[in-house]
Each structure stands twice: as C-alpha cells, then as structure tokens.
Amino acid sequence: MHSNQGQAAAPAPESVKILVAGGFGVGKTTLVASVSEIPPLSTEETLTEASTDIDDLTGIEGKTTTTVAFDFGRITIQRDELVLYLFGTPGQDRFWFMWNELAQGAVGAIVLVDTRRLQTSFAAVDFFERRSIPIVVGINHFPDSHWYEPDEIRAAMAIPESVPVIVCDARNRRSCKQMLITLFEHALARVPG
Ligand SMILES: Nc1nc2c(ncn2[C@@H]2O[C@H](COP(=O)(O)OP(=O)(O)O)[C@@H](O)[C@H]2O)c(=O)[nH]1
Numbered sequence: 001m002h003s004n005q006g007q008a009a010a011p012a013p014e015s016v017k018i019l020v021a022g023g024f025g026v027g028k029t030t031l032v033a034s035v036s037e038i039p040p041l042s043t044e045e046t047l048t049e050a051s052t053d054i055d056d057l058t059g060i061e062g063k064t065t066t067t068v069a070f071d072f073g074r075i076t077i078q079r080d081e082l083v084l085y086l087f088g089t090p091g092q093d094r095f096w097f098m099w100n101e102l103a104q105g106a107v108g109a110i111v112l113v114d115t116r117r118l119q120t121s122f123a124a125v126d127f128f129e130r131r132s133i134p135i136v137v138g139i140n141h142f143p144d145s146h147w148y149e150p151d152e153i154r155a156a157m158a159i160p161e162s163v164p165v166i167v168c169d170a171r172n173r174r175s176c177k178q179m180l181i182t183l184f185e186h187a188l189a190r191v192p193g
C-alpha cells in the first residue's frame with residue numbers, strides 16, 4: 001500500500017495582510033504593482049472633471065488617474081513560507097470610510113510620504129498609531145523633490161524613534177521588498193512574549 005509516512009508535507013505558507021497607505025499620489029499603486037507576483041488588481045480610473053474639483057491635485061498636476069477602491073497584490077517571501085497580501089488604501093479623504101474595514105486583521109502598514117506634501121500622509125500615520133498597528137514610513141522621492149534625510153522627516157512628522165523611517169523607490173521591486181521585510185520584522189518585534 002502506498003504510504004506518505006515519513007515524507008514531511010510542505011507546511012502551508014503563512015499569509016499576512018499588509019496595508020500600503022499615504023496621501024493621494026504618493027506611490028501606493030506603483031508600489032503594489034512593483035512587488036506583486038500576480039497582476040495587481042487595481043481599480044484605477046481616469047480622473048474626471050468632476051473629481052478634479054474634489055481631489056486636491058496641488059503639486060501633482062500631472063496625475064491623470066486615481067484609485068477608486070483599493071489596489072491588491074501578493075508577494076511570497078522567505079522561500080515560499082510567507083505570503084504577504086498587499087492592500088493599497090485609497091488616498092482621497094472621501095474614501096476614509098473604507099479604512100476601518102481594510103485595517104481588519106492587518107499585521108502592519110507601509111505609509112508612503114512625498115516630501116513635497118508631507119501633510120497628505122499625516123492622517124495615515126495617525127490612523128495606525130491610534131490602533132496600535134505597526135508601521136514603516138517610506139520616503140518616496142520624486143525628481144523635483146528636495147532630498148531629506150530620514151531623521152528630518154521623522155522630526156517633521158513627529159514619528160517615534162521606534163518606527164522605522166526609510167528612503168524607498170516605489171518603482172523598484174527590491175526597494176519595496178526590503179521595506180516589506182523591514183515592516184514584517186518590526187511587527188514581529190512588537191508581538192509580546
Ligand atoms: N519619480 C518617481 N515617481 C513615482 C514614484 N512612485 C510613483 N511615482 C509616480 O507618481 C505618480 C503617482 O503614483 P501612484 O502610484 O498612482 O500614487 P497613489 O495615488 O499613491 O496610488 C505616478 O505617475 C507614478 O508613476 C517614485 O518613487 N519616484
């Protein structure tokens with residue numbers, strides 16, 4: 001009789017949910033698309049005349065699309081043992097009502113910041129801090145943005161020492177993956193016991 005005894009079954013991968021947050025146009029959709037192994041599901045729509053009155057495009061006049069609900073992607077790390085499901089949150093204020101739902105069961109969040117418009121990411125930092133959800137802050141530099149060191153951004157945004165603040169490039173897969181690993185380690189370090 002055929003038996004599987006003695007053959008170690010491959011353990012099912014652990015799957016965790018991670019959010020990608022930050023203001024409108026900081027690079028959330030770009031980050032999810034950079035790292036995802038599956039075609040990222042994105043509900044990107046062309047900005048309409050109607051929404052240009054509502055969404056603040058100051059500083060990002062070139063942006064022509066917007067994420068209507070959220071971005072979704074997946075990445076496997078640690079030799080197939082860990083699957084991260086990424087949810088990019090909608091950046092516009094009028095979608096705040098979705099955040100509580102999206103945050104359910106999340107182990108942590110990456111909060112992206114655009115140094116030209118730091119204020120657009122304050123609300124995201126605050127949201128996760130209030131709920132004790134671990135975050136990593138990613139400084140996503142754009143061609144015309146002034147270069148700031150992580151400590152300058154930390155001071156400007158009053159981010160506690162315990163929160164990692166790192167420079168990243170949302171278009172670069174390695175950079176995004178490194179940020180996810182930093183977040184995962186940061187989240188694990190906070191688990192009591
Ligand atoms: N130079 C540069 N451009 C970026 C970077 N990340 C995103 N972008 C561009 O910035 C724009 C807004 O990015 P998007 O991902 O749609 O922002 P979202 O609103 O946060 O989802 C897009 O045109 C991107 O191609 C980056 O790291 N560097």
Ligand SMILES: [Mg+2]
Nearest residue numbers: 028029066067
């Ligand atoms: Mg988007």
